[in-house]
Amino acid sequence: MQKLFQGVEGVVDRSEELKQNASGVAAVRRARSTDKLKEECGVVAIHGHPDAARMAYLGLYALQHRGQESAGIATADGQKLANIKGMGLVSEIFTDDVMDKLPGPMAIGHTRYSTTGDSALLNAQPIRVESTKGLIAIAHNGNLVNLGNLRAAMERDGVYFQTTSDSEMIVQLIAHSNAGTLVDAIADSLKTVEGAFSIVMMTRDRIFAARDPRGFRPLSMGRIKNPDGPDTIVFASETCAFDLLRAEYERDVLPGELVMVTEDGVTSRQYASGVAQSSCIFEHVYFARPDSRIYGRWVQESRDAMGRRLARESGVPADVIVPVPDSGVTAAIGYAEESGVPFRFGLIRNHYVGRTFIQPEQRVRDFGVKLKLNPVRNLLEGKRVVLIDDSIIRGTTSRKIVRMVRGAGAKEVHLRISCPPTVSPCFYGVDTPSKRDLIAANHSIEGIRQYIEADSLAYLSLGGLLKCCATKNPSGEDAGYCTACYTGVYPTDWVDVREILAAQ
Ligand code: SF4
Numbered sequence: 001m002q003k004l005f006q007g008v009e010g011v012v013d014r015s016e017e018l019k020q021n022a023s024g025v026a027a028v029r030r031a032r033s034t035d036k037l038k039e040e041c042g043v044v045a046i047h048g049h050p051d052a053a054r055m056a057y058l059g060l061y062a063l064q065h066r067g068q069e070s071a072g073i074a075t076a077d078g079q080k081l082a083n084i085k086g087m088g089l090v091s092e093i094f095t096d097d098v099m100d101k102l103p104g105p106m107a108i109g110h111t112r113y114s115t116t117g118d119s120a121l122l123n124a125q126p127i128r129v130e131s132t133k134g135l136i137a138i139a140h141n142g143n144l145v146n147l148g149n150l151r152a153a154m155e156r157d158g159v160y161f162q163t164t165s166d167s168e169m170i171v172q173l174i175a176h177s178n179a180g181t182l183v184d185a186i187a188d189s190l191k192t193v194e195g196a197f198s199i200v201m202m203t204r205d206r207i208f209a210a211r212d213p214r215g216f217r218p219l220s221m222g223r224i225k226n227p228d229g230p231d232t233i234v235f236a237s238e239t240c241a242f243d244l245l246r247a248e249y250e251r252d253v254l255p256g257e258l259v260m261v262t263e264d265g266v267t268s269r270q271y272a273s274g275v276a277q278s279s280c281i282f283e284h285v286y287f288a289r290p291d292s293r294i295y296g297r298w299v300q301e302s303r304d305a306m307g308r309r310l311a312r313e314s315g316v317p318a319d320v321i322v323p324v325p326d327s328g329v330t331a332a333i334g335y336a337e338e339s340g341v342p343f344r345f346g347l348i349r350n351h352y353v354g355r356t357f358i359q360p361e362q363r364v365r366d367f368g369v370k371l372k373l374n375p376v377r378n379l380l381e382g383k384r385v386v387l388i389d390d391s392i393i394r395g396t397t398s399r400k401i402v403r404m405v406r407g408a409g410a411k412e413v414h415l416r417i418s419c420p421p422t423v424s425p426c427f428y429g430v431d432t433p434s435k436r437d438l439i440a441a442n443h444s445i446e447g448i449r450q451y452i453e454a455d456s457l458a459y460l461s462l463g464g465l466l467k468c469c470a471t472k473n474p475s476g477e478d479a480g481y482c483t484a485c486y487t488g489v490y491p492t493d494w495v496d497v498r499e500i501l502a503a504q
Pocket of ligand 1: 216279280281282283425426427428429430482483484485486
């Protein structure tokens with residue numbers, strides 16, 4: 001493996017390896033051709049730990065499901081700010097010799113599946129920018145929606161952007177702010193941008209964490225108790241990262257909140273308020289790990305409730321409940337318990353394909369699903385099967401799975417989806433096909449059923465989904481959710497109207 005390090009700002013160059021084994025960018029392109037929405041990004045921050053880089057590595061390792069395209073870790077030791085990033089998985093990039101180049105008690109980390117900007121090392125994060133307020137590194141989960149106007153205005157003012165990523169916008173706004181202090185500059189910048197952002201930032205001696213005023217993406221704060229000195233403060237996109245770090249969950253960073261951690265402790269300010277919360281409900285449906293607690297409730301509980309409710313809303317006589325692994329498993333358990341029909345792993349997933357499988361030509365493309373999933377014939381033969389999945393995007397994968405189950409001898413195949421039909425693209429950090437490629441935007445449920453060749457098809461109702469994810473914010477009010485991909489009603493003003501117009 002060839003590696004290049006350039007001063008304290010380093011990249012891990014795996015170009016030779018990429019050519020040889022077709023992993024990395026090429027694999028990401030292949031992953032995009034699958035019929036699933038893609039996770040956005042995961043962020044982590046560590047303050048006050050002697051080996052902050054390794055803690056950030058562990059945090060990113062737990063958040064790998066949120067992005068497999070690139071990863072990066074920046075560290076600070078009070079003087080210097082080191083930053084290394086590369087294409088690929090966290091464990092591929094951060095080998096021991098790479099970790100040794102990341103000293104200091106503070107770190108931020110990022111794992112990325114790009115939703116804007118080119119899919120390249122250039123846009124890997126953390127992004128580091130030199131400014132009048134010193135060096136700043138940022139790692140961002142989400143997507144800004146007023147990017148075009150803002151970026152053009154800043155470029156007219158002479159700002160030079162290093163990347164095509166929307167995340168650099170935030171740090172450039174901070175760098176060019178007239179505010180007297182760094183924390184004021186950050187607060188001003190966060191007020192200027194519109195859209196989804198859960199961010200962690202680092203200077204030579206401080207860590208910041210913030211969420212956008214609507215709280216689109218999750219971000220939690222935890223603590224590792226240290227009996228001999230100050231506690232280690234950690235932030236992560238999902239609480240599953242805290243388990244690996246042995247950190248205790250303390251609280252969520254609130255929508256519109258900016259938290260600062262220094263040697264003197266944790267301080268916070270509400271930089272924006274009065275905006276209705278619209279957290280991404282699809283985190284509960286699919287993105288987040290079931291062992292995470294986000295927006296104040298366990299993801300596992302939400303998915304179990306979705307399955308139970310689906311059984312009540314659209315139950316059908318059946319012999320066996322089969323999840324489409326892995327994301328359909330928890331809802332399928334709930335469905336099976338509610339309906340009294342036995343749960344069985346009637347489809348087995350091969351965990352070792354996906355990223356590294358070479359899929360060069362159209363004629364072998366149909367193997368895609370068969371390589372990932374295989375039916376357990378003796379569980380399906382002669383049975384009335386209810387398949388549980390979390391979404392239908394284009395419909396092509398669902399059709400292959402239905403055919404596969406029928407081909408294994410199932411007498412009937414019924415498909416149940418644990419959320420409403422996906423009818424609109426996401427602009428808040430989730431990689432969604434355009435409206436013309438979303439099957440539910442262009443076909444009735446009966447039309448989709450015919451296309452996927454199922455005996456019956458039903459989705460969870462929107463009202464049902466909202467009940468399954470109901471939670472309170474710290475003030476005791478009902479937390480609001482974004483459901484735009486199910487309704488086409490967007491919580492922010494600015495979106496690309498061409499994408500929202502009905503497909504022809
Ligand atoms: S549009 Fe859908 S995926 Fe995007 S933030 Fe809203 S609920 Fe989440």
